[in-house]
Amino acid sequence: MKKLISPKQVARAIGVSESTLKRWCDRGLISMTKTAGGHRRMEVDAVVRFLRDSGHEIVEPELLGLPAAVGQTGWTLNRACERISSALVDGEETVVRQVVFDLLLAGHTVTAIFDDVLAPVMHQIGEEWACGEADVYQERRACEICMRILHELRTTTEKTRQEAPIALGATLDNDIYTIPVTMGEVVLRNVGWQATCLGPNLPVDTLIKSIRETCPRLFWVSVSYIANETSFITAVNSLFETADAAGTALAIGGQALNQSLRKQIQYSTFCESLRDLELFARTLNPAPSHPTPPPPSEATSLDSH
Amino acid sequence: MKKLISPKQVARAIGVSESTLKRWCDRGLISMTKTAGGHRRMEVDAVVRFLRDSGHEIVEPELLGLPAAVGQTGWTLNRACERISSALVDGEETVVRQVVFDLLLAGHTVTAIFDDVLAPVMHQIGEEWACGEADVYQERRACEICMRILHELRTTTEKTRQEAPIALGATLDNDIYTIPVTMGEVVLRNVGWQATCLGPNLPVDTLIKSIRETCPRLFWVSVSYIANETSFITAVNSLFETADAAGTALAIGGQALNQSLRKQIQYSTFCESLRDLELFARTLNPAPSHPTPPPPSEATSLDSH
DNA sequence: TTTGAATTCATTCAAATCGACCATCCACTT
DNA sequence: AAGTGGATGGTCGATTTGAATGAATTCAAA
Numbered sequence: 001m002k003k004l005i006s007p008k009q010v011a012r013a014i015g016v017s018e019s020t021l022k023r024w025c026d027r028g029l030i031s032m033t034k035t036a037g038g039h040r041r042m043e044v045d046a047v048v049r050f051l052r053d054s055g056h057e058i059v060e061p062e063l064l065g066l067p068a069a070v071g072q073t074g075w076t077l078n079r080a081c082e083r084i085s086s087a088l089v090d091g092e093e094t095v096v097r098q099v100v101f102d103l104l105l106a107g108h109t110v111t112a113i114f115d116d117v118l119a120p121v122m123h124q125i126g127e128e129w130a131c132g133e134a135d136v137y138q139e140r141r142a143c144e145i146c147m148r149i150l151h152e153l154r155t156t157t158e159k160t161r162q163e164a165p166i167a168l169g170a171t172l173d174n175d176i177y178t179i180p181v182t183m184g185e186v187v188l189r190n191v192g193w194q195a196t197c198l199g200p201n202l203p204v205d206t207l208i209k210s211i212r213e214t215c216p217r218l219f220w221v222s223v224s225y226i227a228n229e230t231s232f233i234t235a236v237n238s239l240f241e242t243a244d245a246a247g248t249a250l251a252i253g254g255q256a257l258n259q260s261l262r263k264q265i266q267y268s269t270f271c272e273s274l275r276d277l278e279l280f281a282r283t284l285n286p287a288p289s290h291p292t293p294p295p296p297s298e299a300t301s302l303d304s305h
Numbered sequence: 306m307k308k309l310i311s312p313k314q315v316a317r318a319i320g321v322s323e324s325t326l327k328r329w330c331d332r333g334l335i336s337m338t339k340t341a342g343g344h345r346r347m348e349v350d351a352v353v354r355f356l357r358d359s360g361h362e363i364v365e366p367e368l369l370g371l372p373a374a375v376g377q378t379g380w381t382l383n384r385a386c387e388r389i390s391s392a393l394v395d396g397e398e399t400v401v402r403q404v405v406f407d408l409l410l411a412g413h414t415v416t417a418i419f420d421d422v423l424a425p426v427m428h429q430i431g432e433e434w435a436c437g438e439a440d441v442y443q444e445r446r447a448c449e450i451c452m453r454i455l456h457e458l459r460t461t462t463e464k465t466r467q468e469a470p471i472a473l474g475a476t477l478d479n480d481i482y483t484i485p486v487t488m489g490e491v492v493l494r495n496v497g498w499q500a501t502c503l504g505p506n507l508p509v510d511t512l513i514k515s516i517r518e519t520c521p522r523l524f525w526v527s528v529s530y531i532a533n534e535t536s537f538i539t540a541v542n543s544l545f546e547t548a549d550a551a552g553t554a555l556a557i558g559g560q561a562l563n564q565s566l567r568k569q570i571q572y573s574t575f576c577e578s579l580r581d582l583e584l585f586a587r588t589l590n591p592a593p594s595h596p597t598p599p600p601p602s603e604a605t606s607l608d609s610h
Numbered sequence: 611t612t613t614g615a616a617t618t619c620a621t622t623c624a625a626a627t628c629g630a631c632c633a634t635c636c637a638c639t640t
Numbered sequence: 641a642a643g644t645g646g647a648t649g650g651t652c653g654a655t656t657t658g659a660a661t662g663a664a665t666t667c668a669a670a
Binding site for chain 2: 617618619620
């Protein structure tokens with residue numbers, strides 16, 4: 001639910017005076033709207049974006065509804081991995097959330113956080129489970145926590161514009177790993193797409209139908225598990241044909257894909273990582289890098305130096 | 306005949322108070338008419354025109370398209386069912402979220418919303434899919450939307466106190482239906498428990514381990530699908546024995562449970578609905594009925610005659 | 611037609627916000 | 641050392657906002 005907050009709250013949360021905050025708003029550093037009576041109102045997510053872009057510290061995160069104790073430590077990605085890994089195994093959801101938000105506020109993109117922190121950590125937990133070092137319920141609980149945080153990150157993106165291109169995503173039959181495909185959704189939304197994750201474990205037939213009925217600009221498929229290679233190959237290829245005919249680009253990626261499989265399937269692009277997916281999406285839709293360009297009045301734009 | 310909407314709806318859609326909205330009306334910023342009794346009524350078009358002219362943010366756009374769904378009790382839940390059902394099939398996530406939050410604001414508990422709206426609607430969608438009226442991807446997308454909203458509802462509960470009793474929940478082997486068990490988590494959290502959903506599709510062995518390591522006050526199991534009745538029965542009974550020994554109550558429920566199965570398994574309580582689960586949890590931990598007792602200063606509590 | 615619960619009215623009041631202005635501080639230049 | 645430009649924090653009166661109040665109105669069901 002998009003909640004608008006007042007300058008006073010924001011000023012206290014960031015730890016600056018109201019005067020300064022008003023000047024930042026007027027310079028376009030924080031995206032903001034005004035009421036009919038001329039009062040400034042801003043979204044929490046806009047403030048978070050400003051904090052991330054400007055590298056400014058947050059003083060009272062709870063005023064913005066963020067987990068407390070955010071933004072006090074500069075996490076390196078490696079340290080974050082260790083901390084998040086142990087917290088995930090122990091089921092300490094609040095710790096995970098806090099570290100992730102710390103990373104966000106420290107200027108890391110969600111793509112980087114996924115590629116360099118969450119994905120390797122979840123992979124490692126999966127291996128610990130396979131080796132018997134971690135129990136099943138710990139691994140599954142870690143997945144649950146991860147999904148909740150993904151959903152939370154999903155809501156912090158700017159609202160997509162109506163004319164934004166549409167993207168659909170899914171995993172194929174027997175592949176029940178929801179996390180990677182959902183990460184794709186969050187990444188695509190973060191670069192301005194109207195991305196929707198259809199869900200895991202979906203037969204090709206229905207995916208083909210969804211493409212025909214929606215005509216998205218991009219369809220991404222995450223492949224974490226393959227039950228039957230032959231049927232997988234025919235599935236992907238029939239999906240590609242439909243997509244190609246509908247003008248839909250097909251992006252595919254996932255740990256279960258090896259070199260020999262890659263040679264037997266058709267796709268528009270192969271993604272080794274979410275970075276690749278993001279890059280490909282940007283290529284398809286070269287959006288403005290700053291979704292909300294600060295509206296400079298002629299005077300200020302000339303006066304600046 | 307154009308539909309007229311009330312100031313209350315418009316105020317919430319724009320995100321301002323009723324007082325302010327009425328002042329804007331009286332200033333002529335929004336064209337409106339008055340009823341014979343002097344009540345303001347405005348057309349959706351007029352509101353949209355005002356939003357465009359003033360550059361105002363639309364906080365909850367769906368509300369403008371909604372029938373007056375707030376505040377009543379009887380038919381609201383039915384109307385909500387229809388609206389949510391079609392929105393879920395069509396993948397209109399924002400509409401679903403809006404209606405759910407409308408119901409919350411109208412005073413319905415999450416338990417009631419789950420039992421009387423979301424659960425039957427999802428069940429109906431499942432049947433539509435089985436009958437071939439809806440496609441698989443629509444059903445799966447509806448589940449995804451549902452999960453996101455559940456996670457959102459989960460965060461709206463207050464943070465649980467440290468001394469609150471602990472509850473764990475899961476579904477058993479081969480049962481991949483996450484929604485019901487997550488609903489349990491939200492309900493329990495709403496009545497003050499530290500509830501954690503371990504996830505779906507978990508073997509009994511690991512659940513037993515989780516009970517031994519965590520010693521929760523309550524363990525809830527949702528049963529939406531049973532692959533093998535014999536192994537299911539032995540699984541539940543061994544789970545109950547462990548729980549009983551650890552002082553953990555075992556609550557069980559779900560659509561896949563019939564009378565004959567009930568007779569063969571042991572449990573502390575059987576839940577026909579989330580209401581039952583909530584009630585049982587309250588029995589176990591007779592917490593203050595108001596999780597946030599309004600902090601009454603002595604003066605005000607006496608003055609409020 | 612009557613009734614009762616919910617909604618809306620007009621009004622008042624405290625708190626928040628606006629824009630404008632001013633003093634201070636700091637880095638940098640003269 | 642003195643001057644300059646930029647950023648910050650604070651104050652002021654006027655305006656806007658949100659919440660509360662008791663009376664009036666609406667709407668659906670009896």
